[in-house]
Amino acid sequence: MASSTATLLLAIAVAHSLSLSRATSAPAPPPDSSRQPVPAASTVRAGFYLAAGARLRPLDELDASLYTHLYYSALAVHPTTHRLVLPADPDQASLLASFSPALKSKNRGLRTLLSVGAAGVPGAGSQPRTDPAFAAMAADPASRAAFGAAAVALARDSGFDGLDVAWRFPASALEMADFGFLAAEWRAAAPPGFLLTATVYFSNHVFDAPLPGVDYPSEAVARCFDWVNVVAFGLRPLGAANATTAFDAPLYDRASHFSASYGVVSWIDAGVPAAKLVMGLPLYARSWFLRNKANSGVGAPVVAAGPKQRGSNATGVMSYDEVQKLAAAGRRAVTTTYDNASVASYVSMGDVWVAFDGAAVVAEKLAFAARHGLLGYFLWPVNYDDANLTVSRTASDAWIQNEISSSSKNGTGARQTQEPVRLPPALRSPAATPGPGLAPASGSASWLIWTKLDAFLHLGMLLIIVCC
Numbered sequence: 185m186a187s188s189t190a191t192l193l194l195a196i197a198v199a200h201s202l203s204l205s206r207a208t209s210a211p212a213p214p215p216d217s218s219r220q221p222v223p224a225a226s227t228v229r230a231g232f233y234l235a236a237g238a239r240l241r242p243l244d245e246l247d248a249s250l251y252t253h254l255y256y257s258a259l260a261v262h263p264t265t266h267r268l269v270l271p272a273d274p275d276q277a278s279l280l281a282s283f284s285p286a287l288k289s290k291n292r293g294l295r296t297l298l299s300v301g302a303a304g305v306p307g308a309g310s311q312p313r314t315d316p317a318f319a320a321m322a323a324d325p326a327s328r329a330a331f332g333a334a335a336v337a338l339a340r341d342s343g344f345d346g347l348d349v350a351w352r353f354p355a356s357a358l359e360m361a362d363f364g365f366l367a368a369e370w371r372a373a374a375p376p377g378f379l380l381t382a383t384v385y386f387s388n389h390v391f392d393a394p395l396p397g398v399d400y401p402s403e404a405v406a407r408c409f410d411w412v413n414v415v416a417f418g419l420r421p422l423g424a425a426n427a428t429t430a431f432d433a434p435l436y437d438r439a440s441h442f443s444a445s446y447g448v449v450s451w452i453d454a455g456v457p458a459a460k461l462v463m464g465l466p467l468y469a470r471s472w473f474l475r476n477k478a479n480s481g482v483g484a485p486v487v488a489a490g491p492k493q494r495g496s497n498a499t500g501v502m503s504y505d506e507v508q509k510l511a512a513a514g515r516r517a518v519t520t521t522y523d524n525a526s527v528a529s530y531v532s533m534g535d536v537w538v539a540f541d542g543a544a545v546v547a548e549k550l551a552f553a554a555r556h557g558l559l560g561y562f563l564w565p566v567n568y569d570d571a572n573l574t575v576s577r578t579a580s581d582a583w584i585q586n587e588i589s590s591s592s593k594n595g596t597g598a599r600q601t602q603e604p605v606r607l608p609p610a611l612r613s614p615a616a617t618p619g620p621g622l623a624p625a626s627g628s629a630s631w632l633i634w635t636k637l638d639a640f641l642h643l644g645m646l647l648i649i650v651c652c
C-alpha cells in the first residue's frame with residue numbers, strides 16, 4: 185500500500201515534469217509575452233555571502249553595486265525531520281531577515297537568492313560526498329514537496345527573488361534521479377518570475393563518487409533552472425593528504441580533468457546551454473607548510489596543511505583578505521607567482537605556501553567564461569574579500585568590459601562563442617562509459633544492481649503514465 189502510494193506520487197512527479205517539458209520545449213515566446221515563466225537574466229555577476237562568516241565582512245561593508253545577484257548561504261536541511269533549519273542564533277536570524285532589504289536599498293536592480301543545503305566549508309572542496317540530510321529529503325516525494333513549499337514561502341516572505349538548490353553533491357544514480365524530480369517539482373511549484381538556480385559539481389560527471397557512472401540529469405537541469413552555478417574550485421583534497429603543493433582551482437590542467445575549463449566544457453558537452461552556466465571563482469586560498477622553503481614551486485613536498493587564520497578559522501585555508509595581510513606583514517616583500525599555463529597563482533612566504541586567485545587569474549578566467557558565452561560568474565564567498573572588495577571589483581569591471589567589447593565588435597550585442605567547445609583529449613572520464621572491466625571488482629555487483637534498479641524505476645513510471 186505504502187509503496188504503491190509512493191509509486192503513484194512518483195508518477196505524478198514525472199507527469200509534472202513531462203508536462204513542464206512540453207510547455208518549455210516549444211519555441212521560446214518573445215520576451216514581452218506573459219506566458220514566459222521566467223524573464224531570463226541577461227548577465228550574472230553573483231556572490232555568495234556565507235552567513236556563518238558574517239564577522240569577517242559585515243553585510244553593510246559590501247558594495248551592492250558590484251553584483252547583479254547575491255546569495256544568502258545557507259539554510260540546511262534537518263537530518264531527521266527533513267525540514268528547513270532556521271538559524272537558531274539571533275544574529276543570524278536577523279541577518280536572514282535583513283539581507284534582502286538591506287542590500288536592495290543600496291542597489292535597486294539587485295536580486296537576492298536563498299541558498300538551501302549545506303553551506304560547505306571553504307576549502308572542503310568538490311569532494312563528491314553527498315549531504316545525507318538533503319539526500320533523504322529529496323528521496324521522499326512528500327518531504328521534497330513540503331520542503332520546497334516552505335523554502336519558497338520563507339524566501340518570498342524575507343524579500344528574496346529566488347531559491348538556490350545547493351545539494352553538494354548528489355553522488356549516486358538514484359540521488360541524481362531525485363535531483364531531477366526535485367528540480368521539476370520545485371520549478372512547477374515556484375511562482376512566475378521566481379528564480380530557481382542550482383549549485384552543482386564542477387563537472388557534469390561526478391568523479392570519485394562511491395558508485396561509478398554518476399552524471400547529472402542535464403536535460404532536467406537545462407529545463408528547470410534559470411542557471412546553474414558550477415563549483416569550479418575545491419579541486420584538490422584538503423590537508424596534507426596529497427603531500428605536495430597544488431592549485432585548488434586551475435583553469436587548465438594538462439595532466440588531469442581536475443580543472444575549471446574541463447568542468448565547464450563538460451557541462452556544455454552534456455547539453456546545458458552555455459548561457460545557463462555561471463562559473464565559480466574562489467575567494468578562499470589553500471595553504472601548506474613546505475618541507476623545504478628553498479623548494480617552493482608547484483608540486484613541492486609539504487609537511488602539513490597551512491596555519492589557521494583568525495577569521496577563516498580552519499587549517500589549510502585562508503581568505504583572500506588574510507593572504508594579502510600575511511603577505512604585507514612579512515619582513516621581506518613577497519611576490520605572487522602567476523602560472524600562465526594553469527591560469528593560477530601562488531605566494532610563498534617563508535615556509536608557508538598559498539594558492540589563491542589573484543586579479544590576473546580572475547581576469548583570465550572571466551575572459552574564458554566570456555569566450556564560451558557563459559551567463560556570468562559567482563564569487564565564493566564574497567565576505568572573504570579584502571576591505572576594498574578588490575576581487576569583487578576586479579571581476580565586475582572585467583566582466584562589464586568583456587560585455588562592452590563583445591557588443592562593440594558585434595552590432596547585435598549578442599555574445600559569441602568563438603572557440604569550438606570540446607573536452608581536452610584523453611581526459612574524458614573512463615567512468616562515463618563504463619565497460620565491464622572498468623567497474624571496480626568489489627563494487628561492480630552493487631553498481632549493476634543500482635543501475636538496473638534505476639532503469640527499472642524509470643520504466644515502471646513510464647508504463648504508469650502511458651496506462652493513465
Ligand SMILES: *[C@@H]1O[C@H](CO)[C@@H](O)[C@H](O)[C@H]1NC(C)=O
Pocket residue numbers: 419420421425426442
Ligand atoms: C590524492 O592522493 C590519493 C591517495 O594518495 C590519490 O588516490 C589521488 O589520486 C590524489 N589526488 C590528486 C588530485 O592528486
Ligand SMILES: *[C@@H]1O[C@H](CO)[C@@H](O)[C@H](O)[C@H]1NC(C)=O
Pocket residue numbers: 497
Ligand atoms: C573556530 O573553530 C572552532 C572549532 O574548530 C570553534 O570552536 C570556534 O568557536 C571557532 N571560532 C570562531 C571565532 O568562530
Ligand SMILES: *[C@@H]1O[C@H](CO)[C@@H](O)[C@H](O)[C@H]1NC(C)=O
Pocket residue numbers: 524525
Ligand atoms: C607563458 O608565458 C611565457 C613567457 O611569457 C610564454 O613563453 C609562454 O608561451 C606562456 N604560456 C602560455 C600557455 O601562455
Ligand SMILES: *[C@@H]1O[C@H](CO)[C@@H](O)[C@H](O)[C@H]1NC(C)=O
Pocket residue numbers: 508570571572574
Ligand atoms: C584600499 O584602498 C585604499 C585607497 O585606495 C588604499 O590606501 C589601501 O591600501 C587599500 N587597501 C587594501 C587592503 O587594498
Ligand SMILES: *[C@@H]1O[C@H](CO)[C@@H](O)[C@H](O)[C@H]1NC(C)=O
Pocket residue numbers: 593594595596598600
Ligand atoms: C556578429 O554577429 C553576426 C550574426 O549576428 C555574426 O555573423 C558575426 O560573425 C558576429 N561578429 C563577431 C565579430 O562576432
